[in-house]
Amino acid sequence: MTFNELGLNARMVSRLASLGLNTPTPIQQKAIPHALQGRDVLGIAQTGTGKTAAFGIPLVVALSKSPERPAPRSVRGLVLAPTRELAGQIVQSLGGLTSDLRITLVVGGKSINAQAARLSRGTDILVATPGRLIDLLDRRAVDLGQTRFLVLDEADQMLDIGFIHALRRIAPMLGKERQTMMFSATMPKTMADLSREYLSEPVRVEASPPGKVADKVTHSVHFVTKEGKQDLLIGLLHGHREDRALVFSRTKHGAERLMKQLDRAGFATASIHGNKSQGQRDRALGAFRDGSVHVLVATDVAARGIDIPGVGHVYNFDLPNVPENYVHRIGRTARAGRDGRAIAFCAADEVTELKAIEKVLGMRVAVAGGRPWEATDETPKPQKRRRSRRRAGGRPERMVA
Secondary structure: OOOHHHOOOHHHHHHHHHOOOOOOOHHHHHHHHHHHOOOOEEEEOOOOOOHHHHHHHHHHHHHHHOOOOOOOOEEEEEEEOOOHHHHHHHHHHHHHHOOOOOEEEEOOOOOHHHHHHHHOOOEEEEEEOHHHHHHHHHOOOOEOOOOOEEEEOOHHHHHHOOOHHHHHHHHHHOOOOOEEEEEEOOOOHHHHHHHHHHOOOOEEEEOOOOOOOOOOEEEEEEEOOHHHHHHHHHHHHHOOOOOEEEEEOOOHHHHHHHHHHHHHOOOOEEEEOOOOOHHHHHHHHHHHHHOOOOEEEEOHHHOOOOOOOOEEEEEEOOOOOOOHHHHHHHOOOOHHHOOEEEEEEEOHHHHHHHHHHHHHHOOOOEEEEOOOOHHHHOOOHHHHHHHHHHOOOOOOHHHHO
């Protein structure tokens, strides 16, 4: 199928061709025709499958049909994203689709006064994180009363990080007659509830079952003590020093500490997490993108929005507490049809997280190293305590890692 067959005008098809986009992805094939007809859309697709264009193309087409310029402080189309990085990349993608529409980015970590000044002229498309948009609404720097298009991208992540209250404040401020599109990689129950709240008779389109990860990702797990994770990671990284690798840590402090350890081990490394300023995060991503940094250590704040070609390996140094986050983490590799590897490190106290991840994946993760902790976890806790009183030496070290 071609973009012509989706009902796009010749100008947009030509624009897409200039970007090297000649064949729509499955989610684009399914979502764009309905969106062009003005229907509300609920899109479920794994990361790296072209979701941004799936809502961006019909949004640009619809706004381009109306020649009027936005009134001061007004917004014609609103795109909400959970992270600054994702919002920034959405702006870049939309900018490639049009040179006629005014596109504005508002996120935390940047001057709110400068953002308010830009919004004073009005904008065709506003791409925002919910928290900063609330700040601007409280300042009366922006008016959503004329907004006729709403997009919620990575909506499940917005729920995970507590933006539901912000969404409930923002939505009533939009025009009653509006088209809403919601996209997500997973479909937990809370997402279904959210869709009922914000979408009107939506068309649900899926490019893959909810929670399914990129088809070309190879999964593996190493069973290793917490103390042994760093040495294992360094050894594995030595096997592909020139390839880009993304390493996920559960905490901000853990990510920074690991970055410094890898740097001392001789790897060109940067980190991105909530304690970094927006400028530091942008520079780290830029260095990772241009190849001057080969290893990026991140918390889940970076799992959404990193769209960098050639990330061949994603390491789950710490397993995520929320199993769906595994899907988003490893969605950074095997993008756009490429192959990728997802490597998980599982300590003795992370077995529950591993099992939850396997349930989301619908498959067992292949063991690449170590002995599964499950074999030792089956011993009831009371028996373990009695054994520790009988034997001065206690259990073997790996049992308590």
